[in-house]
Amino acid sequence: MDIQYARTTAHIDWSRLKADLMADDFDNGRTPDELRRSFENSAVVVFAIVSSSTHDGDRVVGKARALSDGVCNAYVVDVWTQSDYRRRGIATRMMQLLAEGLQGQHIYLFTDDAEAFYRGLGYRRQGIGLSKVVGKWLNRL
Template identity: 40%
Template sequence: MSDNISISFERDGVDWTRAAEIFEKAPLGTREPDTLRRTFENSDLNCFAWDGDALVGIARALSDGLVQSVIYDLCMLPEYQGKGLGTRMMQGMMERLNTANVVLWAVPGKEGFYARFGFRPMLTAMALVEDPARTASQGYIRL
């Protein structure tokens, strides 16, 4: 990781094929570049990490701007993980969301990272998902 890492909250210049590669390598699964682009366009907050001109991390959030927000898809290339970039992205997003309540989807095993920001496991969250068996096998839900 170079010293030239910057964080941006604008979609300008994002190569969505590259973003989809980051999503897959992180690993968060697979998304078609156009689907990923559309999910970010329909989100209230976007966050991108750049190493010079190279996109290396992405995240997004939905928010009502007053009470509730939810963070999705915080991910970066594996070689950038564990070096403080996720912390910078989370801090930037939390500052901009500025709501009393923030929920997020965490990759199983990454809960400790989010606990550092004050996040706690939810006891009553429920999910209706496209593929319950696959989602359960990934550790996100119980069947």
């Protein structure tokens, strides 16, 4: 298995990624275009891509992104590794690549069920996370 890591949104098949997220029960309702815009508007992005010699082409099997003020604070979101590719170091490498692009910044993240994983990467529990949706989710749902 040859995994390549891309730090750009170029050449990502957003419709295919959306379908893969849905199939892996990791879809939050964004359309392929909204998914693309989310990543394009991020400070740092990473994609784990499996190269295929078949007619399928390359396939995204992991993704992560960070929002940042470019000075001192960043927030990691959208970390996902396709179920069939978990426990192979892909998410660890994506998190390392994100951190390389956020030097000198305090990196925050929120997780529902992977606290042990992030603790293993050096993240520590801090305060209480709160969230609020303003209006309707994605302005349409």
